[in-house]
Amino acid sequence: MRWTWLGLCVGLWSFAAQAELPEAWDPELALRRLSLDACGRSPTPLERQTGITEAGLKEVLDGCLRSEHWIGKDGVLWSLAHPKIRPLQAIKSGEDAGSIPLADYEDDYNLFVYTHFGDRDAREVLTANYVVRRVDEPSTQYTAISSSTLEELSRGASVAQLVQPERRAGMLTTRWNLASNTMFTAIPRTTAAQAYRAWLGYDLSRYEGLFPVQGEPIDYDAKDVKPAACAVCHSTLDPLTYPFAHYNGIGGGSPGGVSYRYELSRPGRFQATDGPLVGETPEFGYLMGSPVADLVEWARVAADSEAFARASAADLWGHFLKRPPEGPEFEEVWRRFVQVHEYRVDALVWDIVRTEAYGGF
Amino acid sequence: MASRVRLASVPGLVWALGCSAVLDEGARPVDGIVRPVDEGPDRPPASSEPPVFLKKARQLEADLATALVLPKAEVCRELGSEDCVEVHNIVLGGVEPYSLRIDIPLAEPSATTPLALERLVWGACGRAVDRDLGLGPVEVLEMKADGLDRPASARRLAEALLHGSVQDEQLHALVEFGGELDDEAWALSVCVAVASSFGAVFY
Numbered sequence: 109m110r111w112t113w114l115g116l117c118v119g120l121w122s123f124a125a126q127a128e129l130p131e132a133w134d135p136e137l138a139l140r141r142l143s144l145d146a147c148g149r150s151p152t153p154l155e156r157q158t159g160i161t162e163a164g165l166k167e168v169l170d171g172c173l174r175s176e177h178w179i180g181k182d183g184v185l186w187s188l189a190h191p192k193i194r195p196l197q198a199i200k201s202g203e204d205a206g207s208i209p210l211a212d213y214e215d216d217y218n219l220f221v222y223t224h225f226g227d228r229d230a231r232e233v234l235t236a237n238y239v240v241r242r243v244d245e246p247s248t249q250y251t252a253i254s255s256s257t258l259e260e261l262s263r264g265a266s267v268a269q270l271v272q273p274e275r276r277a278g279m280l281t282t283r284w285n286l287a288s289n290t291m292f293t294a295i296p297r298t299t300a301a302q303a304y305r306a307w308l309g310y311d312l313s314r315y316e317g318l319f320p321v322q323g324e325p326i327d328y329d330a331k332d333v334k335p336a337a338c339a340v341c342h343s344t345l346d347p348l349t350y351p352f353a354h355y356n357g358i359g360g361g362s363p364g365g366v367s368y369r370y371e372l373s374r375p376g377r378f379q380a381t382d383g384p385l386v387g388e389t390p391e392f393g394y395l396m397g398s399p400v401a402d403l404v405e406w407a408r409v410a411a412d413s414e415a416f417a418r419a420s421a422a423d424l425w426g427h428f429l430k431r432p433p434e435g436p437e438f439e440e441v442w443r444r445f446v447q448v449h450e451y452r453v454d455a456l457v458w459d460i461v462r463t464e465a466y467g468g469f
Numbered sequence: 470m471a472s473r474v475r476l477a478s479v480p481g482l483v484w485a486l487g488c489s490a491v492l493d494e495g496a497r498p499v500d501g502i503v504r505p506v507d508e509g510p511d512r513p514p515a516s517s518e519p520p521v522f523l524k525k526a527r528q529l530e531a532d533l534a535t536a537l538v539l540p541k542a543e544v545c546r547e548l549g550s551e552d553c554v555e556v557h558n559i560v561l562g563g564v565e566p567y568s569l570r571i572d573i574p575l576a577e578p579s580a581t582t583p584l585a586l587e588r589l590v591w592g593a594c595g596r597a598v599d600r601d602l603g604l605g606p607v608e609v610l611e612m613k614a615d616g617l618d619r620p621a622s623a624r625r626l627a628e629a630l631l632h633g634s635v636q637d638e639q640l641h642a643l644v645e646f647g648g649e650l651d652d653e654a655w656a657l658s659v660c661v662a663v664a665s666s667f668g669a670v671f672y
Contacts, residue, residue, distance in 0.1 A: 140632070144524065144672050149531035150632040177527075190564060190572035197567040430522055 130464035135160050138467030139168060145428050146172035146184065146457070169461060173454050179225050180248040181217075188423050189220040192279070192306035194288065201266040210358060211287040211368070212267045216279055218242045222250040223278075230420055230451045231411035234307060235404075237276040239269050271355065275370035277407035279307075281355060283368045290357030294378035294386050295329045299357075300349035307410060308396075309419035312341050317415070319397040321347045328375070330383035350393035351403035417446045421456060428460050437463045521671050523578060526554045526561035529589055533664065536629035537597035538608035545592025553592055557585035587665060594660035602653050610656055617652035620644050623659055630663045 139159040143151040146169060151159060158164035178184050193216045201209035218240035223233040238252045239260070253259075260268035271281045279285060280303055289299035304310045310317025320343035325333045333342040354374050356365050361377030376387035391402050396413060400406045410416055418433075421442035425433045433442075441459050449455035460466055524532070530553075534541045545553035559565060560582045562574045601610040602617075609629065611621035623643035627635040643663070647655045663669060 140672055141522070144522075144528050148528055149535065150672070152535075156633065187564060190566040194570075194572070195567050196570070200567075 129162065129462055130468055132464055132469055133462070133467045134469045135162065135165055135467070137469055138461055139165055141428070141466065142169055142172065142461050146178055147175050148177035148184075165461070166458065169458060170454075173225060173457065176248060179221055179250075181242070181244060183221075183248075184427060185221045185224050186217050188224075188427060189217055192220070193217060193284065194302070195284075196288065199287070202264070205266075209266050211283040213284040213288075214242070215239055215267070215269065216282050216284050218250060219279060219282070222252060224453045226454065227452060230453050231416070232278060234278040234280060234407040234411040234416070236278040237273050270366065270368040271370050275355075275404065277403050279303075280352075280403060280407055281370075286355055286357045286368045290352065290355065292358055292360035294360070294375055294382045295331075295346070295349055295353045295389060296357065297345055297349045299352045301345060303352075303410075304348060307419060308413065308415040309422065310415065312345055315341070317396070318344045319394065320344055321394045321397075324394075327385075328382075328389045329378070329386045344394075347394040350390050351400060351406045353389050354391050355403065414446075417451070418442050420451075420453070421445050424453065424456055425460055428457075428466055435465065437465050523562065523582075524670055524672060525574070526558050526563045526589075529561065529586070529670065530554050532630075532632070532669070533589070533593040536609075536626075536632075536664075537593055537660075539593060539596055543596055545589045545596075547588070547592075553585075553589050557581075557588065560585045561589070586670060587661075590661055590664045594657055594664055598653060598656045598660060602656065617656060619652075619655065622656060626656075626660055627663050630660070631666075631668045 136156075136159075139151050139155065142165070143149060143155065143159075151168065155168050159168045172178055176183060180186070193213050195213040196206075197204070198206040199208050199210045200206045200212060202212035202214060219236060220233055221242075222228065222240040223230050223236065236252075238254045241251050241253055243249045243251075254273065255269070256273060257268070257270055260270065267283070269276075269283050271283075271286075275281065285299065285303075289302050290296040291298075293299075301312050304312060304317060308317065312318070318341065320339075324344075325339055325342040325346040327333050327346075333339065333346065354370060354372055356367050356369050356371055356374060358367055359365075360381075361374070362380055363377065365371050365374060365377060372391065373387075375382075375389035378386045393400055393406065395406050395409050396415065398409050400409055421438070422433045425438055425441065441456065441463065444459055445451060445456045449459075530541055530544050533539065534544050537544075542552070547553050547556045554561070554563075559569075559571060559575065560579045562578075564571050564574055566572045597609055599605070601607045609622075609625055611618040611625055620640070623640055624635065627639060627643060643659050646662075647658055650658065
């Protein structure tokens with residue numbers, strides 16, 4: 109009896125794990141497309157022989173998802189991160205440093221790629237408290253390291269990730285993010301807005317993702333954001349930003365603090381430039397209507413949200429379909445990404461390849 | 470060498486190959502009957518966009534390198550020294566986020582995209598033909614005792630550049646083309662015509 113139930117469970121799992129192929133789906137067309145989109149080249153003669161069955165196609169895709177074209181530097185996954193990281197060579201530190209070396213965005217790319225292939229949970233892109241190292245030769249390899257601040261400093265003062273490990277929140281607290289977005293700002297609205305846009309797909313400048321919080325904006329930093337025309341967005345943006353206000357950017361405030369590091373009392377150092385209330389800026393805030401105690405919780409709530417799953421699936425959908433997501437197939441794809449695949453991007457890709465929108469004729 | 474080649478008939482060739490490829494992409498022969506893509510209004514389409522994509526610079530480069538047996542670094546060099554893909558990267562669908570802050574590819578091909586594509590194809594075909602008919606090993610073309618075996622060469626070029634079997638009418642058009650041209654000019658013309666045809670640059 110026990111085995112009967114086990115068999116039933118396995119059967120149901122198999123059904124859930126493998127949605128049916130659309131009727132109008134052509135394996136040859138799907139093979140040609142996935143070879144170019146995931147491997148960067150047309151299929152080889154051998155692949156054309158083996159890739160015409162579903163199992164053979166999956167084998168070809170698995171190979172592509174381990175290829176340099178997919179996971180290497182400037183590969184597909186790396187390129188998906190450009191709009192999120194927004195690199196700028198002029199202020200890059202480390203290898204190929206720019207003229208004003210502040211931070212090395214390659215750590216950010218490494219973390220993004222690492223969390224987006226293999227048996228990894230893509231949510232860690234926002235929740236990781238580790239850093240990721242990359243080796244390019246003879247083939248690209250990524251390694252996650254739980255390094256302390258001291259160990260980070262041993263890499264070099266211009267590249268070290270200085271946020272305390274227990275205060276790290278993946279891409280939100282990297283040196284590059286704090287240097288390029290927070291910079292010298294007491295309440296870094298740009299940092300929060302970019303995170304909202306990059307990871308949750310909400311662009312506040314287009315009035316997307318507005319979840320007004322009652323009583324906000326308080327205007328801790330005297331930026332005159334209370335008039336109705338400003339409060340439309342700032343009643344969402346300001347409480348979204350408070351958790352970011354306790355992480356140092358490049359500098360600012362008096363006396364100065366340690367750059368790129370968590371510091372609970374940070375806003376108080378900006379009273380001379382941002383007014384007496386700025387020191388009262390709380391660490392707690394609101395994300396999509398939910399209260400969050402600090403940035404680590406902000407990241408957890410964001411990573412577990414529907415918005416994150418949709419935005420992540422939309423990135424991959426956009427790569428393969430060359431256009432924004434649309435239709436019921438996309439709805440099924442992102443839901444399965446959460447409910448069946450537990451945020452594994454490789455499985456998400458296979459689901460996209462199996463859609464009629466991609467392989468249909 | 471390219472300047473010596475007369476290519477008056479190449480547009481016609483491209484047209485013939487393109488039409489064949491369009492037929493191949495847009496309709497599926499089932500039981501010998503070619504049916505339209507949209508067979509009825511029973512349900513909403515899975516996609517509102519035409520399912521055809523233009524290859525990007527690196528994809529074109531990789532496919533040309535494989536088809537013509539060239540190292541990637543030698544597929545095309547502008548002025549003999551600069552990598553064509555680097556030079557024409559943006560108009561061929563690439564990005565340059567680090568200095569130019571172009572994070573995502575152009576939404577539409579630019580006015581110069583066809584020119585850049587032709588530069589890439591000319592470069593690759595010129596090198597392959599020079600090699601095969603010159604001092605290098607013969608990798609793509611087929612030779613016979615008295616010169617180039619045009620039918621066999623046309624088949625090899627077309628199968629390599631179009632990634633698979635080639636329709637008889639396509640091969641016939643290639644073989645019949647350019648009877649007045651010498652072998653070098655014919656091989657280059659056929660290579661460029663096929664490598665820049667619909668089936669080779671779209672997927």
